[in-house]
Amino acid sequence: MILILKPHVNPETETYQKLASHLERLQNIKLRIHQVKGVEQTLTEIYLIGNTAALSLDDMRSLPGVEHVVRVSEEYRILGRHKDDNRSAYFDYQGVRFGQDTLNVFAGLCAVDSPESVEKMMKALRDNGQVCTRMGAYKPRTSPYSFQGHGKNCLPFVFDLAGKYGIKVIAMEVTHESHLEEIREALDKTGNPTGVMLQIGTRNTQNFELLKSVGRQQEFPVLLKRGFGITLDESLNAAEYLASEGNSKVVFGLRGMKTNIGDPHRNMVDFAHVSVVKRLTRMPVCIDPSHSVGSRSRGPEGILDVMHVTAQGVIAGANMILVDFHPEPTKALVDGPQALLLDELPLFLEDVQIAREAYQKRLSRFNL
Ligand code: PEP
Numbered sequence: 001m002i003l004i005l006k007p008h009v010n011p012e013t014e015t016y017q018k019l020a021s022h023l024e025r026l027q028n029i030k031l032r033i034h035q036v037k038g039v040e041q042t043l044t045e046i047y048l049i050g051n052t053a054a055l056s057l058d059d060m061r062s063l064p065g066v067e068h069v070v071r072v073s074e075e076y077r078i079l080g081r082h083k084d085d086n087r088s089a090y091f092d093y094q095g096v097r098f099g100q101d102t103l104n105v106f107a108g109l110c111a112v113d114s115p116e117s118v119e120k121m122m123k124a125l126r127d128n129g130q131v132c133t134r135m136g137a138y139k140p141r142t143s144p145y146s147f148q149g150h151g152k153n154c155l156p157f158v159f160d161l162a163g164k165y166g167i168k169v170i171a172m173e174v175t176h177e178s179h180l181e182e183i184r185e186a187l188d189k190t191g192n193p194t195g196v197m198l199q200i201g202t203r204n205t206q207n208f209e210l211l212k213s214v215g216r217q218q219e220f221p222v223l224l225k226r227g228f229g230i231t232l233d234e235s236l237n238a239a240e241y242l243a244s245e246g247n248s249k250v251v252f253g254l255r256g257m258k259t260n261i262g263d264p265h266r267n268m269v270d271f272a273h274v275s276v277v278k279r280l281t282r283m284p285v286c287i288d289p290s291h292s293v294g295s296r297s298r299g300p301e302g303i304l305d306v307m308h309v310t311a312q313g314v315i316a317g318a319n320m321i322l323v324d325f326h327p328e329p330t331k332a333l334v335d336g337p338q339a340l341l342l343d344e345l346p347l348f349l350e351d352v353q354i355a356r357e358a359y360q361k362r363l364s365r366f367n368l
């Protein structure tokens with residue numbers, strides 16, 4: 001059960017002390033406090049863990065300082081949607097809103113290679129009105145002999161260039177807990193010119209120790225990619241690990257499932273799950289058309305498969321798009337064959353807009 005406290009009630013207040021001393025007397029119930037930081041205010045939520053079936057909603061509602069009470073089902077306790085659950089389905093970061101009704105495009109390099117490619121990419125984004133990007137510094141690779149990413153060495157120039165071109169959020173995969181400190185340090189040294197959304201890749205969806213350490217910090221939001229060979233429920237539970245440690249600024253990423261039934265696409269595109277994840281949880285949903293399709297193949301009409309599946313995800317209400325671009329894909333060190341070209345960016349964004357408008361039109365028809 002979750003008690004959402006009134007906006008001004010927090011552990012420093014007298015009302016809170018009264019409430020806490022009452023709750024501490026409840027039999028077989030443990031308390032866990034979560035602070036939900038928003039732009040204007042921080043909300044305090046108290047999670048009651050244990051035999052909450054014995055507690056009445058009305059009794060809990062009448063306690064001092066309590067604004068709202070949610071009885072959670074067993075599944076996805078923090079990130080899930082529960083009955084009478086009016087908790088928000090968005091968070092703000094670096095002035096950008098991530099929610100179940102917003103749409104943000106993160107076009108960028110699969111892997112950072114040279115400062116020149118990063119600069120060309122960021123300039124193109126700025127020229128096309130974009131404030132978010134993807135930039136891989138730590139790359140998990142199938143072969144230990146493949147390029148593993150420039151790691152912490154590239155962070156200073158990536159962050160500096162982001163600042164130069166007005167990029168506010170960079171999605172960046174981390175594969176080890178130590179990468180958080182490296183990112184923090186580089187941001188600090190460069191004067192915090194941008195923000196980072198930590199990405200947990202599909203190979204690490206169930207790396208529970210990594211999830212716990214990323215979940216323990218609340219400075220950076222997290223993009224959790226669905227595991228490519230596990231059930232949706234298992235991946236949603238992985239997201240819940242982040243929240244249970246304290247970080248509920250989580251975006252859930254669909255990136256296709258590994259099976260040759262999806263051939264000739266690199267993965268079986270799973271964007272039909274956009275609405276499922278939005279129904280089961282309050283997380284914004286990201287689609288990754290590049291890693292799903294894995295090539296620049298196009299339909300007979302000339303439209304790239306990457307663009308087709310993007311449109312499919314967006315028309316179903318996706319909230320974020322992670323997509324690979326590269327100024328010179330043949331020279332890219334990772335995933336060049338699936339990258340879009342910089343001069344395809346305006347067309348890509350226009351196509352996204354067409355699909356978004358269609359989604360909004362559908363919404364208005366169904367909400368009559
Ligand atoms: C990526 O986005 O760079 C990536 C490696 O994706 P995934 O973890 O989905 O394979």
Ligand code: MN
Nearest residue numbers: 110291334335
């Ligand atoms: Mn890649």
